[in-house]
Amino acid sequence: MATLGLAEFLSSIISESGVSGHEGKVAALVEKHMSGLFDEARTDALGNLIVLKRGTGRTPHPRVMLAAHMDEIGLMVTKIEDQGCLRVTQVGGIDRRILPGLEVIVHGRRDLPGVIGAKPPHVQEPGEREKSMKWEDLYVDVGLTADEARELIRIGDIATFAQTPIKLQGKFMAGKTMDDRAGVAVLFECLRVLRDMRHQADVYCVATVQEEVGLRGAITSTYGIVPDVGIAIDVGFGDQSSVPEYQSISMDNGPGIAFSPAVHQGIFERLTSIASELEIPYQVDPSPYPGGTDAYAIQMARGGIPTGLVSIPLRYMHTAVETVCLADIERAGRLLAEFIVRLDKKFVEGLKCF
Amino acid sequence: MKDLLKKLVETYGPAGNEGPIREVIRKEVEGLVDEVVVDALGNLIAIRRGQGPKVMIAAHMDEIGIIVTHIDEKGFVRFSNIGGISPHMLIGQRVIFANGTVGVFGMEKLDDIKDLRLSKMFIDIGAKDEASAREKVSVGDVAGLCRQACFQGDRVIAKSLDDRAGCAVLIQVLRELANKEIPNQVYAVFTVQEELGLRGARTAAYRVNPDIGFAVDVTGTGDTPEAPTMAVELGKGAAIKVKDAVVLTHPRVRQFMIETAEKKGIPYQLEVLERGGTDTGPIHLTREGVPSGAISIPTRYIHTPSEMADMNDIENVVKLFVAILEEQLDALIV
Incomplete structure (x- = not known):
């Protein structure tokens, strides 16, 4: 049974090493900490950890895949x-x-x-x-x-x-590999919220491997899962001096919801409207390039998958002191849970009609 | 093995134009396997049926070359590259087209040789004018480098060891397994268009749908004067790949290759290649993912007409593949 709080979860998983291609220990740790929150877990040929929380109601259930990469540079x-x-x-x-x-x-x-x-x-x-x-x-x-x-x-x-987690003031935390263990923490938070909620969709939470070397884990895991909807959770450039405002999202201001070539407009609109309705802070994050995150690999799998991208604002990307705000992770987790409980066949089919 | 290698490296077959080399390989493998098929892209798949997991072993049969883009009024031929071709490497070299026409490289007057680009170069096929040039070559024709193999001590010097040396390994492996019972099914794939972006291996792996995949290709070395930092040396054994630009070998597969080499006393070294990739990349990302590895042949001067490898290394790569295919591989499959 998952007993850790969000800060403890994140602190624990960023302390483990899991460079691309060598994520085995992180996968085991994430699975252990998530126990009680899912129905099934498995690891595939590349090492992706695939955690399934089943939906309820008449089958077939819509399938939603949430992906955050657990590998680090x-x-x-x-x-x-x-x-x-x-x-x-x-x-x-x-x-x-x-x-x-x-x-x-x-x-x-x-x-x-x-x-x-x-x-x-x-x-x-x-x-x-x-x-x-x-x-x-x-x-x-x-x-x-x-x-x-x-x-x-x-x-x-x-x-x-060799960086241990650093508790900064307020809800800020720094350390290595917040990119993208902060995203894995969003999966954890989302599953914690979903524990007490009913949803039709089968939810596949995937801690992907080898994102940093070419989105490799997302390519194979999406092929296997065949989701109706995919959402990647990654980190975005948090506001810091030297990064222009138009290239960043601000810290402690809610997750970024990407508007990008890799993102299906219907998913973008659904995420932003749910956030507005529930007064969950969010930021529109224009990402003009399609590559860069697992969203692209998910989008391009099989015959094409409607995909969204949610970003946690992060300062000092690809250093040993990557900094995030835990409140943004909580908000992203709640937003995705609320998205999932509203997910039904009608919405999923609508995504395929233009 | 030397005769086989000489025949393979001297046969024409730039990427996308693998017809002649495919026929040479087909003759070698027929009789050693149960079935030989060619897919839509031209990959040659030699199938040895049986019990156990499906193991795909791949070597690419294409080679680098040039493609004709324009023929001028004096009969000089402008060209572009097929695969990684450095203009400086071409000076003084010859190419040969599928119809046997030989061309030599010339270059425009340059103030500084550093300014040399393929666009400043042309091929001279000895034509007197445009019309006589067009009798021999057309726009879109493809030529490969033209050079005989030579064997000197333990070393082989030849064009297209990349990756005909790998093709020779696969053929030799099939020969050595021919009268043996093994606990695996073998799909030996001679892939096309590796030099243009690992294209053949992608479709072949999708079709074969293997349980496990391996590639054999050449890799660079760090054993020449002022070489880039790399721990691989000629003559020090089969190179077990840890990383290149397109694959990070799964630790379980890497460890299995190491243990197999140690158990059989086969000399090996570990390879971290910073630039370049091989067919293992697309194989391991096929469908839901395939546990995959690669064994490399240490080679100097890759992508030149005079690539150099050590015959002992090639033998050791053969031995390691045979040893791997004689093992129970179920533990490698998720």
């Missing part, structure tokens, strides 16, 4: 140098500028703390500090000689940011 060892330092590459889009000074965990035969250093400013050439370091110049130091390192670490081993 990280590093992968490409070479162990003779000095013992580890050369790495990125899994997902890493901003090299944030790496120097970072503490990481290398997941070798056992977990090893490591650091990514930098050249002392005193010995830098003029102009050097104006540039970010190249991948060739970056390495992870675990404090071992080459021979020792080769005993414990292999090519292809993963390293993650």
